Amino acid sequence: MTDPASLSAAQAAQRIAAGSLSATDLAEAMLARIAAREPVLRAFTHHEPALVMRQAARVDAAVKGGTKLPLAGLFLGVKDVLDTADQPSQYGSPIWGGHRPRSDAACVALARRAGAIIAGKTVTTEFATRFPGPTTNPHNPGHTPGGSSSGSAAGVGAGVLHLAFGTQTAGSIVRPAAYCGAVGFKPSYGAFHRAGMKVMSESLDTIGLMGSSVADVALGMTAMTGFDHSLTKPGRAPKLALVLAPGQAGTPETAGLMAFVSEAARKAGATVTLIELGAPFTDAVALHPHVMNMESAEALGWEIDHARAQLSPILREKMEWALAEPRAKLAEGRAAFAAAQLAFNDAIAGYDAVLTPSAPDEAPAGTDYTGDPMFNTLWTLLHTPAVTVPVGKGPKGLPLGAQIVTRRGEDAACLMWGEWLHGAVHG
DSSP, X not given: OOOGGGSOHHHHHHHHHHTSSOHHHHHHHHHHHHHHHHHHHOOEEEOOHHHHHHHHHHHHHHHHTTOOOTTTTOEEEEXXXXXXXXXXXXXXXXXXXXXXXXXXXXXXXXXHHTTOEEEEEEOOSGGGSSSOOSOOBTTBTTBXXXXXXXXXXXXXXXXXXXXXXXXXXXXXXXXXXHHTTOEEEEOSTTSSOOTTBOOSOTTTOEEEEEESSHHHHHHHHHHHHSSOOOOOOOSSOOEEEEOOOTTOOOOHHHHHHHHHHHHHHHHTTOEEEEOOOOTTHHHHHHHHHHHHHHHHHHHTHHHHHHOGGGSOHXXXXXXXXXXXXXXXXXXXXXXXXXXXHHHHHHHTTTOSEEEEESSSSSOOBBSSOOOOOTTTHHHHHHXXXXXXXXXXXXXXXXXEEEEEEOOTTOHHHHHHHHHHHHHHHHO
């Protein structure tokens, strides 16, 4: 008999809906897998098996009662900057240790409504910034899983979660997903309502989803947003604009990876054309740290005033720098973002999507540094959808990802072309 924990998200949900698998049986199998892998992985900041089993029992009762639940019984990880009514929400900071919100974040409520089981709260860096948590890379525990959505990416990459919420302010969904061999989808800005999120940057923070495959992510997005993200086969190969990081240079390994991916796409019928994005995109990227940190200093006003000593030294330094910046710099940054957003559609006119790296290289060694978001920042500030798909392994045997980006609002197309690219690379 097939181990229920080895089923994909779509397969598991279909079997539960059909009555050939119970959410309780799936939960028992998934909990056994978590118990075996979590001591090294350390993806969870809170995980309560008894609570998981109570959720599974409620799902089984609802399914038997005729309720249609598209995510019935699926294990969902919730990044610990998103509130949960039945589990602590501590935002990766000792300041909020033991905090128990009264309600779920809006996205968590949508997930429960669709039948997902909240498997636990996943580790985040401190307030989704830089200071890392204890999570390790599922492919090599001596390497970082990336951040700030560390636990979500590692949990999906290790096969202990079907889906997981992440958030992205610079590269916190796409980069860790790539490092952990998962699919990471940052939808268009605002696709998920941010009520119940510990928001840091009003202009940038975006809630997204990770899964083992593009199909699993599409299932989750459709079930939770109400918009159809189901994958359709395109009638032709895409026209892709190959874009590297504006104003920055990647590593030789990155250049080699993109040459390999581009050639695979061409062999599958795509046209791939290298284009350069200059001003206003380079201007916006240069001002990203100002907007991100100045808005974060506003968001952490209470913590800075009342619990400054409990902030990590690196975050304290960043916030002090941001508070010393002239307010005009924030306005300048927001204006640069708006200019780049207005220019983007014309910049990629004639192309179906952008092809770009997901990260500069494999996951760095150690867990103190979560990696460079140079290939993610632009797409976050543009508010466009972006998906990373696994495209192979690097010289150290760790996963590598490539990223597809489309215009804002073209979320279903982004997933469709991401799936196409994955098929082109893997044959």
